[in-house]
Amino acid sequence: MTETLQEEAREAPETPPEMPLHMRRKGFDPVPEMAALRDDEGVRQVETAFGMPAFLVTRHADVKAVLADSARFSNESRRAFDAPGAPKLSAEERDRMRAGNLLGVDPPEHTRLRRMLTPEFTVRRMRRLEPRIVEIVDDHLDQMGKAGPPSDLVADFALPIPSLVICELLGVPYADRESFQRRTGKLLDISLPMDERLELGRESREYMAGLVARAQAAPGDDMLGMLVRDHGDDLSTDELIGIAGLLLIAGHETTSNMLGLGALALLRHPEQLALVRDDPAAVAPAVEELLRFLGIVHSGIPRTTTRDVEVGGVAIPAGSLVILALAAANRDPRLLADGDRLDITRDAAGHVAFGHGVHHCLGAPLARMEMRIAFPALLRRFPRLALAVPFDEVEFRAFHFIYGLRSLPVTW
Amino acid sequence: MKISQMRITADRDVCIGAGMCVMTAEEVFDQGDDGIVVVIEVEVPPEHADAAARAVAACPSGALRRVDA
Numbered sequence: 001m002t003e004t005l006q007e008e009a010r011e012a013p014e015t016p017p018e019m020p021l022h023m024r025r026k027g028f029d030p031v032p033e034m035a036a037l038r039d040d041e042g043v044r045q046v047e048t049a050f051g052m053p054a055f056l057v058t059r060h061a062d063v064k065a066v067l068a069d070s071a072r073f074s075n076e077s078r079r080a081f082d083a084p085g086a087p088k089l090s091a092e093e094r095d096r097m098r099a100g101n102l103l104g105v106d107p108p109e110h111t112r113l114r115r116m117l118t119p120e121f122t123v124r125r126m127r128r129l130e131p132r133i134v135e136i137v138d139d140h141l142d143q144m145g146k147a148g149p150p151s152d153l154v155a156d157f158a159l160p161i162p163s164l165v166i167c168e169l170l171g172v173p174y175a176d177r178e179s180f181q182r183r184t185g186k187l188l189d190i191s192l193p194m195d196e197r198l199e200l201g202r203e204s205r206e207y208m209a210g211l212v213a214r215a216q217a218a219p220g221d222d223m224l225g226m227l228v229r230d231h232g233d234d235l236s237t238d239e240l241i242g243i244a245g246l247l248l249i250a251g252h253e254t255t256s257n258m259l260g261l262g263a264l265a266l267l268r269h270p271e272q273l274a275l276v277r278d279d280p281a282a283v284a285p286a287v288e289e290l291l292r293f294l295g296i297v298h299s300g301i302p303r304t305t306t307r308d309v310e311v312g313g314v315a316i317p318a319g320s321l322v323i324l325a326l327a328a329a330n331r332d333p334r335l336l337a338d339g340d341r342l343d344i345t346r347d348a349a350g351h352v353a354f355g356h357g358v359h360h361c362l363g364a365p366l367a368r369m370e371m372r373i374a375f376p377a378l379l380r381r382f383p384r385l386a387l388a389v390p391f392d393e394v395e396f397r398a399f400h401f402i403y404g405l406r407s408l409p410v411t412w
Numbered sequence: 413m414k415i416s417q418m419r420i421t422a423d424r425d426v427c428i429g430a431g432m433c434v435m436t437a438e439e440v441f442d443q444g445d446d447g448i449v450v451v452i453e454v455e456v457p458p459e460h461a462d463a464a465a466r467a468v469a470a471c472p473s474g475a476l477r478r479v480d481a
Contacts, residue, residue: 115429117447118446120447121431121447122434122445123435123443124443354472357472358428360428362430364430365430365431
């Protein structure tokens with residue numbers, strides 16, 4: 001994976017788009033301008049990473065209100081494809097690429113797809129997975145212990161654990177990880193030229209199409225097999241490919257960045273790290289606080305207004321793009337006091353790190369379980385875990401749909 | 413002193429099966445095999461009232477309602 005990351009960092013694209021305001025960070029924090037915007041005007045007209053005009057919504061209450069209202073704020077944004085310089089797709093290919101993408105459809109279509117998946121992510125179902133996740137975490141800690149110190153916590157722990165978990169759940173051969181991890185990492189890298197990302201999207205679909213064909217021929221006990229068996233008549237092959245592709249991306253890009261960034265945040269707050277390591281009761285609230293504080297999904301999917309609306313006192317015309325600044329909303333003083341401080345002992349439950357409304361993260365129970373197992377296990381196995389480089393040299397992965405780290409050199 | 417009884421209703425058509433309620437107040441809420449909410453204690457015992465109120469606030473889909481008697 002380290003090689004892949006270096007390869008990813010090669011030459012810059014010809015015209016690197018400017019990083020949008022809501023993605024700019026200093027270390028863990030949104031830039032101070034974001035806090036000023038949130039605490040002052042609340043909503044501002046900005047440009048997206050692709051040069052489209054949009055309204056940036058930053059206050060916690062406004063963000064929740066928009067996310068809760070899928071009738072007026074639609075996920076079916078066709079305009080996102082009309083960005084300047086966007087590759088032209090045939091209507092047929094566009095439909096094929098959208099099929100099964102739960103994040104690209106509204107109710108009732110969204111409800112139809114989501115209901116097929118909810119049984120797979122119940123709290124009870126997640127508890128049944130717990131022993132296997134513990135085993136996967138322990139295996140990776142064993143390997144780290146044998147090979148190190150030092151270790152790259154991203155390559156050896158944060159990325160492979162969620163990746164293996166989602167592969168087993170979904171029915172994706174883990175042996176293929178190098179290629180799909182590289183593809184998804186780049187698919188979400190907004191600094192890359194759009195036609196390159198489109199090509200990666202096509203490659204991804206081709207890969208998933210092969211897995212879906214296999215599941216259709218002989219459905220296994222995994223989620224792909226379940227979808228084919230229980231919903232094969234309701235789902236087109238394109239939808240199956242879309243659902244599986246989304247789950248694979250969402251299942252490892254998100255949790256892995258939380259594990260990497262979260263470990264770094266704890267290393268920077270040793271007294272809080274000690275609590276997570278030593279007090280089992282501290283773990284669940286700590287995970288919520290890390291989700292809130294790190295806000296790794298900068299903004300999620302932009303919404304498109306279906307009619308003239310008003311958000312936070314600002315009039316937004318029909319057909320406008322609306323970006324939700326999740327990380328800034330998570331630190332809104334109206335949500336909680338002193339939000340720029342990490343405090344794992346607080347009640348952070350109101351955060352919007354998993355979104356809100358009908359598109360609230362499907363995999364949230366899985367992500368929470370993985371983190372609740374992985375953080376304390378890591379800290380107990382290596383009680384003297386420490387950064388192996390100065391903090392200033394830790395490479396954040398800035399211009400990316402999901403905030404994270406390129407690598408995290410640690411020792412113990 | 414009469415303490416008002418907390419009652420919770422759930423709209424199973426609106427629920428998206430996020431499981432936040434079960435995580436927040438497992439004595440009051442459950443999920444069916446379909447992942448959709450089941451209210452175990454429609455009339456919430458006082459000792460679970462705080463957790464139940466937090467669950468209503470946390471529900472992403474707005475499927476839960478407090479209708480206190």
